[in-house]
Amino acid sequence: MRTRCVLVIGHVDHGKTALVRALTGAETDRLPEEKARGLSIVPGFAHCEYPEGIVDLVDAPGHGDFVQAMITGAAGAQAVMVVVSAVDGVQEQTLEHLRIAGSLGIHDAVVALTKADLADADQLATRHDDIRAMLSAMPFRNAPIIPCSARSGAGVDTLHHALAALLAAEPAMPAPLHPFLPIDRVFSMPGRGTIVTGTLLGAALSQGDEVVLQPSGVSAMIRGLQSRGRDRDRVQAGERVAVNLRGVAPGTSSRGAVLVSGPGISASLCMDIELALLPEVTGGVRHMEEVRVSIGTAHAVAQLRLFGGGSVTPGENGFAQLRFRDPQVVFAGQRAILRRPSPARTIGGITILDPQAQPARAGDGGRLAILRAAVKEDPAAIARALGDASGGAARLDDVARIARLKQQEAQEALGEGFVEIEEGVVSAEGTLALCERAYLSALRSGHDSQPLRLWVDRKEIRLRDVSPDLRTHVETVLLARGDIRREGNSVALSSHDPLSRLTPAQGRRKEEIEYRFRLAALDPLATAEVLKNQTDEALFALTLADGNLIETPNVALNQMLVFHIDVLIAAADALANAFPVPQRFTTSEARRALGTSRRVIVPVLEFFDAQGVTAREADTRVVRDANALSPGASPC
Numbered sequence: 315m316r317t318r319c320v321l322v323i324g325h326v327d328h329g330k331t332a333l334v335r336a337l338t339g340a341e342t343d344r345l346p347e348e349k350a351r352g353l354s355i356v357p358g359f360a361h362c363e364y365p366e367g368i369v370d371l372v373d374a375p376g377h378g379d380f381v382q383a384m385i386t387g388a389a390g391a392q393a394v395m396v397v398v399s400a401v402d403g404v405q406e407q408t409l410e411h412l413r414i415a416g417s418l419g420i421h422d423a424v425v426a427l428t429k430a431d432l433a434d435a436d437q438l439a440t441r442h443d444d445i446r447a448m449l450s451a452m453p454f455r456n457a458p459i460i461p462c463s464a465r466s467g468a469g470v471d472t473l474h475h476a477l478a479a480l481l482a483a484e485p486a487m488p489a490p491l492h493p494f495l496p497i498d499r500v501f502s503m504p505g506r507g508t509i510v511t512g513t514l515l516g517a518a519l520s521q522g523d524e525v526v527l528q529p530s531g532v533s534a535m536i537r538g539l540q541s542r543g544r545d546r547d548r549v550q551a552g553e554r555v556a557v558n559l560r561g562v563a564p565g566t567s568s569r570g571a572v573l574v575s576g577p578g579i580s581a582s583l584c585m586d587i588e589l590a591l592l593p594e595v596t597g598g599v600r601h602m603e604e605v606r607v608s609i610g611t612a613h614a615v616a617q618l619r620l621f622g623g624g625s626v627t628p629g630e631n632g633f634a635q636l637r638f639r640d641p642q643v644v645f646a647g648q649r650a651i652l653r654r655p656s657p658a659r660t661i662g663g664i665t666i667l668d669p670q671a672q673p674a675r676a677g678d679g680g681r682l683a684i685l686r687a688a689v690k691e692d693p694a695a696i697a698r699a700l701g702d703a704s705g706g707a708a709r710l711d712d713v714a715r716i717a718r719l720k721q722q723e724a725q726e727a728l729g730e731g732f733v734e735i736e737e738g739v740v741s742a743e744g745t746l747a748l749c750e751r752a753y754l755s756a757l758r759s760g761h762d763s764q765p766l767r768l769w770v771d772r773k774e775i776r777l778r779d780v781s782p783d784l785r786t787h788v789e790t791v792l793l794a795r796g797d798i799r800r801e802g803n804s805v806a807l808s809s810h811d812p813l814s815r816l817t818p819a820q821g822r823r824k825e826e827i828e829y830r831f832r833l834a835a836l837d838p839l840a841t842a843e844v845l846k847n848q849t850d851e852a853l854f855a856l857t858l859a860d861g862n863l864i865e866t867p868n869v870a871l872n873q874m875l876v877f878h879i880d881v882l883i884a885a886a887d888a889l890a891n892a893f894p895v896p897q898r899f900t901t902s903e904a905r906r907a908l909g910t911s912r913r914v915i916v917p918v919l920e921f922f923d924a925q926g927v928t929a930r931e932a933d934t935r936v937v938r939d940a941n942a943l944s945p946g947a948s949p950c
Contacts, residue, residue, distance in 0.1 A: 316367030316481045317552045319513050320424075321388050323374050323415065324397035325405035329428040332464035333397055334360050334373050337473065357387030357498065359554055361542050364478040368542070370513070370554045371395070374411070381407075381660065385414060385608040385651050386569070389496040390513025392485035392552065393422035395477070396454070400433040400441050400461065404448050410660055413592055416453045417663025418649045422483050423457035424476040425449075430461035431468060488647030489551065490516035491720055492576025493525070496610030500567050507537070508562040510573055512611065514555050516645075519575065520548045525559070526574050527567045528643040529581030534559040570612035572643040578715060581641035586633070586671040586685055589618075589652065591662040593629035599652075599661060600625045601676060607636060607664070609650035614638055618652075621685070623676040633685045635674060636664075644669045646688075646718045665689075668716050680704075684716070693717040693727040698742050705781030706745045710738045735787035749788045752777050754797065757807055765815040766852035768859050769804030812856055824853040828862050832878035836885065836910040836918070841876060862945075866921040868913060875917050883943050885918060886927045890940035898934040 322330050335341060340360035358373040372391060374384040394415045398408055415423075425445055430438060442459055449455045458476050462469025494516040502508055519525075523536045538558035539546045549555045557573060572579075591598060599605070601620040606613060616636040626632035644650070648666045653659060667688040674681040680703030687695035696716050700708035714724035725734070732740045741749075756777060760770035777785055789805070792798045798805050816824065830844050845851050857863045864877050885908055892907040893899045899907070905915040919935065922928040926942045928935045 315550070317370065317550060318367070318393055318480050318485070319370045319372060319391045319552055319554065320393045320395050320477065320480065321372045321374055321391035321415065321420070322395045322397060323384065323408075323411035325399070325402070325407040325411075326375075328397050328399040328402065328405070328408075329464055330373055330397045331358065333426055333428055333462070333473075334358070334371050336464040336467065336470050337477075338362055338371065357383060361554070362474065362477055364474070364481065366478050366481040368553075369477045369480065370542075370552075372513075372554075381410065381414070381653075381658070382608055382613050384411060385418075385613075386498055386611045388415065388418055388420070389498065389610045390515055390552070391415075391418070391420060392487055393424070393480050393483075394420055394454070395473075396423055396425045396457070397428055398425060398441065398445055400427050400430045400438055403441050404444055409448070412448070412452055412454065413594075414651055414660055414663075417590065417592070417651055417660075419487055419663075419665075421453040421486060422480055423449075423454035424473065424480065425454075425457050425459040426469075426473055427459055427461045429463060429465075431463040431466045488645075488649070488718065490579070490645035490648075491718070492579065493517045493519045493523075493551075493574065494579065494645060495519070495555070495557065495573040496612070497567060497571045497573060498569055498611045500569060500571075502564045506558050508559045508564060508566065509556055510559065510567060510571075511554070511556045512573070514549055514551050514553055516551055517576075518548055518550050519555070519557065521546075523575055525557075526579075527559075527562065528572045528574055528579065529641040530566060530571065531581075532562060532566050534561045536560075570610070570614075572610065572612075574643070578711070579643065579645065580670070581643050582670050583638045583641050584671045584673050585636045585638075585642070585644065585666055586668040586674075586681070586688075587636055587664040587666055588631060588685065588689055589626065589634055589662055589664045590631045591626055591628050592660065595628045595659070595661040598625050598627040598630075604655060605636075605661070606653045606655050606658075607638075607642075607650055608653060609642065609644055609648065609666075612642060614640060614642055615655065619676060621674075621676055621678065621682045633667075633682060635671060637673070646715055670715060678703075688716045691717065693719065693724050694729070694731060697724075697728055697732060697740060698745075701741055701745055705779055706749060706784045707735060707739050707741050707781040710734075710740055713740070733787075736783055739783050741784055741787070745784070746788065746791075749777065749780055749784055750792060752780070753785070753788050753792065754807070757798065757805060761807060761810050764852070766812050766820070766849065766856065768810075768812055768855055769801060769806050772803050772805055775805070812852075813860070820849065820853060823850070824857060827853055828857050828878065831863055831876055832880055834878075835881050836877070836908060836914055838875045838877055838914065841874075864921065866917040868917045870916070871913060873913075875914065877918070879943065879945055882918070882921070883945065886922065886937075886940045886943060889922075889928070890937045893937055895937055898931075898936050900934055904935070 324330050338360040360371045362369045372387045374387040445459055460469055460472050462473050495512045495514050497510045497512050499511040521536055526533050537560040539549050540556040541549050541553050601623045603618050605618050607616050616638045619635045621633045644666045650664050652662050667685050684699040687699040697708045697713045710721050714721045735741050756775045760774050799808050845854055862879050865874050867874050923930050926939050929938045
């Protein structure tokens, strides 16, 4: 079943309510004050049933004092029926209502030239020309203009045909991805509890669905649904609905709240927007100006912070952030109206680009690039802009929210030009390539600054404006590809060979250090006795790496002992000769056989155990393989 929500707008006393009554038989003025004054104060509701579907009519107040109520009635509207009196012609509120409707993204319209029975042919022709001229600069320039009379019934059938024709058009209104009901009325009924009403956007609701009232965050379940006075198991987007909620106490919600179902919709104090000022507004708007925002059925005060600062002039567009006093609930792509608080005047319309924005400076170029991409509705451009603004990596949920897609849809839309560097985080292939080159260049610089070092501390590899997620991914790729190697928190180019970069003097000094430890035999020297400066320390590290020197700890004494590999090979041979297999020996027997101290024999035997020279069982050992060590080969 096709449905359309049509907002009935026009100047006060032009006959909107009477025309709706003639079309539907329903009386939309329901408040005692409205009936007493003959003046609509809040939106009224009725509907027309056609073979093609159902048109819901929202009769908006026409008086200038009730513009906010008119905007509330527009929540969910997909077309407008503009009512113009043939007696009075186009008036101030007619123009303001049309400008508001256009700013809300509504493009489909029907014009009802009412009270036609009170005007002659020349007057009707003049009114027709005036209306067509008015519409020529608006999105409604092709709207049919239908003379009619609620009193005589003339033209009402033609108006029905025009309304039915709206059902065939596909409205170009942005919609949320999930059920989204801006609430325009809340009341309670004995035996039923809390009931909320509004025009449903996004997706269908069914009896038994779990929903959330925002911004309060109160969860509830749908106890019952009603549309146009009939109980329903399921209602579609675009329909006027009443939702009976289970688990919601009276007073929990109010007009301006939103009933939602599905992920990703939550209240926010900060939103990025594109604003379009009406050409008729006086003076434009300034950076940091306070404005009233009419969005959905809510009306809130916010500070307008223009990107680039300064001001936006009448008839121009600009990008800005809204900072609200109280949290608001919106969806990306939603339209809203900006008004000045005092005097109350409509100044333009806005499109929500990011409903969950983070506060940004007026001169934030990165954020501005994101908003420009959002206007194009290009997921790849949005992802690149998000990445540029946050170290090269973009979160898929941010891309999806701003691109108005589900996360899986956003990932598919990005295609092969992006890589998921970890779950839910993507980066452009070009960015990855640049980051890889930057990482390798930084690592190469680290080696060049201290060529004798085997490793560079990862903290020394500074990649400017690169996110931790992207850095980790790039390092993982380089390791897998074999471009780098890693040990703990240190990395090195796989091609880095400090030995090949030794000067002749450094080569001689390395041999001297090695000789000193070989000469010490099993009475090892402290490194402080041998190493005199940083170059010595680097040469010592190289000798440890090539396996000619071995470090082994004496845990009990918290010491690190250094032996030459030839000394340890000789010790292994001596043990094999002293204790032929399968003869077992104790630590004390090994100490006497090698003529050394307990300080030395314990770490030496533990090293032999680790390298497979000996095998320990309880308090004794046996020589397993005296040839397990080899000269100049690192045991690691």
